[in-house]
Amino acid sequence: MKAKRISLQKKIFGLVLILGLLLILLLTLFFSYMESERLEEDRGRRALEISKTISFMPTIMTALQSGDPSKTIQPIAEKIRKETGAEFVVIGDKHGIRYSHPQESKIGEEMKGGDSKRALEKGEYYISKSKGTLGPSIRGKSPIFNQRGEVIGIVSVGFLLEDIHEQIMKNIVKVLYVAFLALIISVIGSILLGRNIRRDTMGLEPYEIAMLYKEKRAILHAVKEGILSIDPKGFITTMNQPAKKLLNIQGSVRDMKVDGLFPSALLYEVLGSGIPQIDREIVWNDKTVIVSCTPLFDGSKISGVVASFRDKSEIEHMLNTLSEVKHYSEDLRAQTHEFTNKLYVLSGLLQLGEYEEAIDMIQTETETVQLQNSVVFNQIKDTKIQAILLGKLGKASEKKIQFEISYDSYLEPLPSHIKLSNLIVILGNLIDNAFEAVYGVEDPIVKFSTTDVGSDIIFEVADNGTGVREEDIPLLFQKGYTTKNGTESRGFGLWNAEEAVLELNGMIEVNSAPQSGTIFTVYLPKNIKEGKK
Numbered sequence: 298m299k300a301k302r303i304s305l306q307k308k309i310f311g312l313v314l315i316l317g318l319l320l321i322l323l324l325t326l327f328f329s330y331m332e333s334e335r336l337e338e339d340r341g342r343r344a345l346e347i348s349k350t351i352s353f354m355p356t357i358m359t360a361l362q363s364g365d366p367s368k369t370i371q372p373i374a375e376k377i378r379k380e381t382g383a384e385f386v387v388i389g390d391k392h393g394i395r396y397s398h399p400q401e402s403k404i405g406e407e408m409k410g411g412d413s414k415r416a417l418e419k420g421e422y423y424i425s426k427s428k429g430t431l432g433p434s435i436r437g438k439s440p441i442f443n444q445r446g447e448v449i450g451i452v453s454v455g456f457l458l459e460d461i462h463e464q465i466m467k468n469i470v471k472v473l474y475v476a477f478l479a480l481i482i483s484v485i486g487s488i489l490l491g492r493n494i495r496r497d498t499m500g501l502e503p504y505e506i507a508m509l510y511k512e513k514r515a516i517l518h519a520v521k522e523g524i525l526s527i528d529p530k531g532f533i534t535t536m537n538q539p540a541k542k543l544l545n546i547q548g549s550v551r552d553m554k555v556d557g558l559f560p561s562a563l564l565y566e567v568l569g570s571g572i573p574q575i576d577r578e579i580v581w582n583d584k585t586v587i588v589s590c591t592p593l594f595d596g597s598k599i600s601g602v603v604a605s606f607r608d609k610s611e612i613e614h615m616l617n618t619l620s621e622v623k624h625y626s627e628d629l630r631a632q633t634h635e636f637t638n639k640l641y642v643l644s645g646l647l648q649l650g651e652y653e654e655a656i657d658m659i660q661t662e663t664e665t666v667q668l669q670n671s672v673v674f675n676q677i678k679d680t681k682i683q684a685i686l687l688g689k690l691g692k693a694s695e696k697k698i699q700f701e702i703s704y705d706s707y708l709e710p711l712p713s714h715i716k717l718s719n720l721i722v723i724l725g726n727l728i729d730n731a732f733e734a735v736y737g738v739e740d741p742i743v744k745f746s747t748t749d750v751g752s753d754i755i756f757e758v759a760d761n762g763t764g765v766r767e768e769d770i771p772l773l774f775q776k777g778y779t780t781k782n783g784t785e786s787r788g789f790g791l792w793n794a795e796e797a798v799l800e801l802n803g804m805i806e807v808n809s810a811p812q813s814g815t816i817f818t819v820y821l822p823k824n825i826k827e828g829k830k
Contacts (some may be wrong), residue, residue, distance in 0.1 A: 304502060306491030313487035317480040321473070324686050328472055332465050337435055340456040341424035344437030347381050348452040349422060352439040357388060360396075361441060361450045367396040375399070384460065387453045388441075391417055396450075403430055406452065416451045425459070429503065470575060521811055526593070526603045527555050527564055534601065543586070543608060559587070559604075567592050567602045584608055625676060656718045677708045677747065681717045682724070689728050690708040693743065703746030711754065712823055722797040726790040727758040727817050734762030734815060751801075753824055758815040765809040773807060 318576035351374075360369035370388050374397035378386040388397045393408045408425030416438040425436050434455040498506060523540030527533055533550045542548070544559060555561045560579045563594060567574055567590040574590045586606045593601040646655035673683050688704060693700030711720075728743065735741035744759045765773065774795040798805045801821050809815035 302502065302504060305493060306488070307489045309487045309494075310484065313483050314480075317483050318739055323477040323478060325469060325473065329465060329469055330678075332468055333461070336461050336465060337458075340461055341435045341437060344383065344435060344454040344456055344488045345380075345424050345439065346437070347377065347383060347386070348437040348439035351386065351388065351452045351454070352375060352441045357732075358441060358443060358449070359450075361388075362443070366390070370396040371401070371404065372398075381454075383454050384434060384457045385429070385453070385455050387455075388450060388452070389413075390450045391448055393417065393451065398430075400430070403616060408451070409438070412436065412455070413438060413451055415452070417448055420448050424639065429455070431455075431457060432808060435461070437571075507735075517620075521607070523604065523606045524599055525555070525559065527600060528601045529568060531555050531561065531565065533558070535603075542799040543584075543606070560586075563590055564602050564604060565587060566590075568599060571599050581607075582666060672704060672706055676706055677702075679711045680707055681711065681720050682708060682747070685720060685724050685728075689725075689745075693732065696736075697731060697743045700728075701742065701744045703744060706745070706747045706750050708747045708754070715754075715821060719797050719801060723794050723819060724756060724758070726794040727819070730790055731758050731760040731762070731815070733816075734760045736762075738762055742752060749823070753825060754821045756819040757816060761814040764811045764813045764815055765807070766811055767809075770807050770809060774805075 299561060310422045319343075354373075360366045363369065374386040374388055378399065385399050386397060387395055387408060387409050389395045393413050395406055395408055397403050398404050399496065409426075412425040412427045415421045415423055418438065418440070420440045422439050423437075425438060427434065427436060430454040436458045437450045440448045441452060460686040501509070521539055523537065523543045525533060525536040525540050528560045531554050533553050533555050536546075538549050540788070541550075546558060555564060563574055563577055563579065571592045571594075572586070573592065577588050579586050579588050579801075586608060588604055588606040590602055590604045592599050593603060643655055646652075670740050673686050677683055677686070690700055690702075703799060728745065735743060738761060740761070742758075742761045746757045748755050774791050776792040796807055798819055798821070803819060803821040806818045807815065807819075808818075
């Protein structure tokens, strides 16, 4: 059976209660000791001062040398005792015989306690503790001198220790009242604190928060997207491993400023406005990064920003491959459709008995196919290029476009770093763009040529379309730019083609003039190291 965990609120309550009681106990013991010392010292000093004052009174000195000292001394001693609050004021002669006492029956007897020698024999003033007839007391002892400086008597003023202890207890009770009031306040505070912490942690206990933290770390490092978060001052609070890898960061970045490690302008913009920014493209360290920023709120206040980002080239690579493979599939479908139509025509001619015309059609088609195939299969030896060109030949035939492959084209198998996906994006977009450029032209012609002589592989696609104005040529490769009308999303083909060329460290050139057609030339280095700058 799983053990039941104690809640944080109960832990705080129990801790505060135990600490409060322990502090009260310790403080009470300490206060009791200090108060006992203070009161005894205070009473002793007071008793000594009273006894000194009495010892210097001329009336007392004279009375001690008279025939009946008690008659004069007792009233004076009792008056002083009542006015000062002392428990007793006892005055005796040099032999310690009392001449005053709160209990008159004790007058004439010897003073008790055994603590009078120092005053009577040495003439000292001092404080002592002893047990007399009234009980244990703290006393002030003062000798009485005559005019010749001889000790003729003693004054003993005392306060009962019982009264002192009673006063200490009264003071302790007052302190305990305050202490328990403080304890009650601290207990109430602990309850409120526990509730406040529980509200701040959304009702989660510490072990649940720890589990969520572990899960969060596991998720952060499991996702392929880079994720980082910052606080309101721009310090990084979280960054996962994919983010470090994408940004080429080593070591810990916690409590470091995001400035210089990541494009911080977008993060600070979201911090200031509180408006999320989704799928924003940012160039950082020669990489195009797609960033989404979401603000974190603590109530109505922005407490930070979380950013997720990924390398755009990976996404584009996948999307472009899927898109161009779809186009490639459509091109093959067009080729199949075109040959199916020709077969239907040939079947019709044969059924009508037009054998000579059917033979002419077969010979013409055979010559055309043989000529095209001769170039495609004998001079262009890369299967990826062959597949693309065959698909485009079928598409051109369906669109009634004359697609010519230059007879002097020659190409060996391409280097391994040039993938089919790259070629589909580059050649597929350029040839399709040429097909669209000749749409509506009286005699539409698109020409393709390639060569690998030298250190570069060169592809050239030319059309006899309407051409492009000189001022529009720099805009051709801008994302979203198009000269075509319609509601379909356009302006991405040439942009994707240029991105793929640059990825292979190549270059692309355009030559065009109004009504003179357009020529696109692509240069791809055979060795990718040669293309690096």
